[in-house]
Amino acid sequence: MEYGTIEREIHIDASPEVVFDVVSSPEHLRQWWPDEADYPAEPGGAGRIGFGDCAQGGTWVQFTVVDAVPPRLFSFRWTHDEGVTAGPGNSLLVVFELQPAGTGTLLRMTESGFRERGWDEAKVAAEYAEHGTGWDYFLPRLPVYAAKVAAGASA
16 A cells, blocks of 8 residues: 555535635634644744643644645644654645635645655554544544534634
């Protein structure tokens, strides 16, 4: 099996503007993906996202915004070591591409960079599988939350 890129596509019943906010702003991201998010949502913005209760053994993950082009594109690098500038070879790249689709938005998500990390084959396979399972769990939460935001609810 090739472990190059994870790709997912999902239709969301909300405008690209709403979906862009939901995939880019830390306040919205916390509602469907990580438990914590702290970063400026602008190109070069560096911070971190957290999974679980980070005060009680949860995990912080480094996060750097690569591109933010409302309402069409948001991308970031993550999983790099703290204090290191994220780039090819030391982090994974996630890209959210948004396209109007009827009254909603088609979101295409890709995550790449597994092979470039320099991991051995077993580590590449394990990380790829873990991330694929993670996206399969978290992405279906996005349309539900985005629809609430589009309807004027904040959570």
